[in-house]
Amino acid sequence: PGRSMVLMSKWAQTGENRSWVLYLTGTGQLGFEWTTLGTNASRISAFAGASFSAFTTGRVCIKMTLDVDNGAAGNTVTFYTAGSIDGTYTMFGSPSVRAGVTSIFSGTARPCLGAGEANAGIFTNTTSFGGKFYKGRIYNGIAGSLVANPDLSSLAAEALTATAPSCAESPA
Secondary structure, three states, X not given: OOOEEEEEEEEEOOOOEEEEEXXXXXXXXXXXXXXXXXXXXXXXXXXEEEEOOOOOOOOOEEEEEEEOOOOOOEEEEEEEEEOOOOOOOXXXXXXXXXXXOOOOOOOOOOOEEOOOHHHXXXXXXXXXXXXXXXXXXXXXXXXXEEEEOOEOOOOOHHHHHHOOOEEOOOOO
């Protein structure tokens, strides 16, 4: 789209309350950013290393994992795609491996679809998501418990395209 679009986040622009954001860059690359302290200074970035074609159409499910301690004194972010949320996921691009064990700041920002908290942009030159959401899942850890499970698939098509990005009611 020429501008980055937020897919999901737990990120507030005001205060020191930045946890994580999953987004699509303006060149079609999947990106994930997180902070260890809630501040811009502690921000860490990872990218898929591959881009969606400008001609990608239809429904795409995206999965992203962050292994905060990959067992080799580092951390690993891996991106995946599938045709359905319960489908078989295949790796998208290559894993982003970096030195050092990490963590994600667990602030009070609410999990949001399509934008940051209060529908705020997260980066310079960022726009709210321009597609349709059907379902989403957020887990605490790679094999952890489900903490958010928005299901918008029963909404009418008009509601999906006309509704502003939405945040969950409580932090996860």
